[in-house]
Amino acid sequence: MSPVHLLIPAAGSGRRMGADRNKVLIELLGQPIIAWTLRAAAAAEAVVWLGLVGQQGDRPALEEIVNTLDLPKPVAFILGGSTRQESVYNGLQSLPSEATRVLIHDGARCLATPDLFDRCAAALTEQSGLVAAVPVKDTIKLVDATLAVESTPDRQRLWVAQTPQGFEVALLKQCHRQGLDQGWSVTDDAALFERCHLPVQVVPGEETNLKVTTPMDLAIAEFILKQRLG
Numbered sequence: 375m376s377p378v379h380l381l382i383p384a385a386g387s388g389r390r391m392g393a394d395r396n397k398v399l400i401e402l403l404g405q406p407i408i409a410w411t412l413r414a415a416a417a418a419e420a421v422v423w424l425g426l427v428g429q430q431g432d433r434p435a436l437e438e439i440v441n442t443l444d445l446p447k448p449v450a451f452i453l454g455g456s457t458r459q460e461s462v463y464n465g466l467q468s469l470p471s472e473a474t475r476v477l478i479h480d481g482a483r484c485l486a487t488p489d490l491f492d493r494c495a496a497a498l499t500e501q502s503g504l505v506a507a508v509p510v511k512d513t514i515k516l517v518d519a520t521l522a523v524e525s526t527p528d529r530q531r532l533w534v535a536q537t538p539q540g541f542e543v544a545l546l547k548q549c550h551r552q553g554l555d556q557g558w559s560v561t562d563d564a565a566l567f568e569r570c571h572l573p574v575q576v577v578p579g580e581e582t583n584l585k586v587t588t589p590m591d592l593a594i595a596e597f598i599l600k601q602r603l604g
Contacts, residue, residue, distance in 0.1 A: 377422040378495040378540070379473040380415055381465040384408055384428045384436070384481030385454025396432050397586065398481040403599050407586055409439050410484035410599070416445040417488040420495030421477070425468055427452045427461045428481075462563060463550045469543060475499075476546065477538040478563055482586045485598055490580055491538060497577045498540040505540075505564040506579035507533040536579040539563050545572060 384398045398408035408426075415421055424447055428436050433451055440449045452468045454461035462478060469476060475498050477491065490506060497504050510532040516525045539562060549566040552558075560566050564574045582598050584591055 376420065376475065376495065376499045378420050378475045378477050378498060379423045379425070379469055379543075380421045380477045380479060380491070380538075381425045381427060381452075381462060381469075382408075382411060382415065382479055382481045383454065383458050383461045383465070384411075384426055385432075385458075385461045386482065396429070399432065399435055400586075400592070402484065402586070402592065402595055403603075406435075406439055407484045407595075408436065408481050409443060411479070411481050411486070412440065412443060412445060412449070414484075414486055414488055415479065415491055416443075416447045416449075418491035418495070419488070420492050421447060423447060423470060423473070424449045425452050425465050426450065426481075427454045427465045429454050457559075458562075459550075459553070459560060459566075463554070466543065466547050466550060473543050475540065476543050477540045479538040480585055483537055483583055484586060485580075485595055486536075486538070486583045487580060490583065494538045494540050494577050497575065498542075501540075501573070501575045502542045502545055503540070503564065503567040503572055503574040504577050505562070505574055506536040506538055506583065507576045508536065508579045508581055508583075509533055533576055534579075535562060535564065536583050536585075537562075540577075541567065545570075 399406050452465050514527050515523045517523050549570045553566050567574050586592055586595050
């Protein structure tokens with residue numbers, strides 16, 4: 375299996391969680407959310423290096439978590455930016471020189487399995503850009519500013535984007551530089567690839583790979599982990 379480097383943006387806040395700290399530091403079944411993310415990523419066969427992108431104020435807590443986990447792969451701490459886009463840009467500049475393919479995975483997606491990381495890494499040997507995603511199950515309505523329905527898109531063509539997202543390092547760096555020059559603001563790296571007219575392939579994700587953002591998400595994540603742990 376071809377090796378990949380992994381960046382984990384974890385520089386967010388706990389605002390929507392109603393917490394007074396970074397949400398990845400909130401406990402889930404007795405361990406910080408980020409600990410579950412790191413353990414799964416490090417267990418993936420293809421991942422050879424992890425870059426944890428966080429704020430300076432969280433660095434002592436994040437480093438303590440990493441030291442406690444005693445992971446089998448090296449973990450580097452990288453200073454994040456004011457947005458996810460800036461944080462990933464900083465992460466790309468901090469990749470080891472030998473890195474040619476990178477996976478990017480949100481720190482708050484703590485339920486992704488090692489198998490998902492490995493499947494994305496395998497697909498990245500044949501694609502220059504990819505995103506883990508799952509099909510939309512509900513009917514989607516496009517509405518205007520007054521909440522009036524404008525149209526109903528074909529559900530069969532709609533997928534919910536997740537992470538990991540994977541890219542050729544050189545191309546993603548180029549897209550980030552172009553985005554910086556043009557003042558683009560995007561919510562994920564696949565959107566940057568799309569803005570640069572580069573192809574992005576979907577890799578089937580996992581229904582349980584939710585992003586823990588609200589107290590309800592935390593409760594669902596706890597339920598899923600309890601099921602996995604028996």
